[in-house]
Amino acid sequence: MSGPVLARRGFLSGAAGLAVALTLAACGDGGAGTADPAGGASPAARSWTFTDDRGKKLEQPKVPGRIVAQVGSAAALWDFGVRPIAVFGPHKLKDGSKDPQVGNVDITKVTGLGNVWDEFNVEQYIGLQPDLLVSSMYVKDTLWYVPEKSKETIEQVAPSVGVMLTGKSATEVIGTYEALAKSLGADMRGVPEAKARMEAATKELAAFGNLKILMVSGGADAFWIVNPPEYPDIVHLKDAGLNVVTPAKVDEGGFFQTLSWENADTYEADVILYDTRTQALKPEEMMKKPTFAKLPAVEAGQLYPWNAEAPYSYQGYAAFLEGLVANLKKAKPLT
The missing domain is CATH 3.40.50.1980 (Nitrogenase molybdenum iron protein domain)
Incomplete structure (x- = not known):
């Protein structure tokens, strides 16, 4: 398994490098793609708060719009009406078709940051200027498919939401994603049915x-x-x-x-x-x-x-x- 582009190029060797990269990204045109949590209109200009399964309370002055998600989280959020701008984890098969794990996500409309374990293009992630990263957890405090070697850098770029899977029922996990999607302004189209x-x-x-x-x-x-x-x-x-x-x-x-x-x-x-x-x-x-x-x-x-x-x-x-x-x-x- 190849490591992320960050490791291959020796980019962002420390905090100083991260600060430079973030400054450069902020000067860009907003990166590739846009986020649209409601599947149509931009999120309302209101403050946002959400407490995840790590007990971490997240607060931002406005609703996150540019969301990056592990494929399982992306698939869940997509069905509730949230449209991530990028995904990481298994989303594309060898023949170019969708991996079933990515669900209904249109992979032609999202950026792929990594397709296998331990692969996460940190440089590209920074360039996207994300507002939020979302991933599930099998072990508390360990975000699924976020590489250990890049974790500190990734966590400095944007806040994250962790959704716990182990020890819970599917209805509990779905409820957490539903609450997160609602907080992000999702339209919930088709959800009651x-x-x-x-x-x-x-x-x-x-x-x-x-x-x-x-x-x-x-x-x-x-x-x-x-x-x-x-x-x-x-x-x-x-x-x-x-x-x-x-x-x-x-x-x-x-x-x-x-x-x-x-x-x-x-x-x-x-x-x-x-x-x-x-x-x-x-x-x-x-x-x-x-x-x-x-x-x-x-x-x-x-x-x-x-x-x-x-x-x-x-x-x-x-x-x-x-x-x-x-x-x-x-x-x-x-x-």
């Missing part, structure tokens, strides 16, 4: 409580069993009545249990939901592993996609849950 769809699909999940469900992610040399309490989407599924397997022993950090492919049959399940993110093995690749291929759920064709990073919006979760309900209707108990 999407919320109704999400609630309806959530109610339908209760009918599948008789199915034992295993949620997994596959790698070249490892098979990961996901630990439900650490993921907002799985907390939501369990709260709705689904029987999701909890691994007996989780790795340090608590997010999953790592198994060898030889031990892929450690847990029984009627249904397996597999991670669809680009870094995870596809079903046809996993089925080349003999132990996995012989699992009852796999042999029965009860192997369904799990959108592990569905946008934290009512639109994102309505689509995710409706698809899951449709698949679970095809499944039957096996164990």
Whole structure:
């Protein structure tokens, strides 16, 4: 993985360099693109305040307009009507098409600051003159996809909002993004209808409580069993009545249990939901592993996609849950 342009060019070696860069940026024409939190008119000339999940109270004399967001945050905010000017994190596939993690964001209308882990073009970020950076957090006080080596520089450019994921339900996380979007002047177009769809699909999940469900992610040399309490989407599924397997022993950090492919049959399940993110093995690749291929759920064709990073919006979760309900209707108990 290549580092940000800042590191490659030796730019901004310290605070003095940062001050020079900010001065130069302020003399420019406003950088690439504009922000439009309401999807139309500019934000009202009013003061803005928001307290994020770090307990940090942010206050600005006017509503932030030029917003940069990690792709998950960008996808959530976009569905509420906020239009970031730039994104970082997986947003573009090798063929140039959109990565599913970026949701409904129009990637032709935003600047990409980095597409893989540890990649963040700090020089370009400074040039955009952002008012606000938004990212989710799996670990408190650690913004997802903000590189540790560039963190101090990035944090000096603009204030940031952190939205905690671990230990929360999807409805709580969506509520935080909804509150943030409202504070930024979002129009909420389509939100009530999407919320109704999400609630309806959530109610339908209760009918599948008789199915034992295993949620997994596959790698070249490892098979990961996901630990439900650490993921907002799985907390939501369990709260709705689904029987999701909890691994007996989780790795340090608590997010999953790592198994060898030889031990892929450690847990029984009627249904397996597999991670669809680009870094995870596809079903046809996993089925080349003999132990996995012989699992009852796999042999029965009860192997369904799990959108592990569905946008934290009512639109994102309505689509995710409706698809899951449709698949679970095809499944039957096996164990």
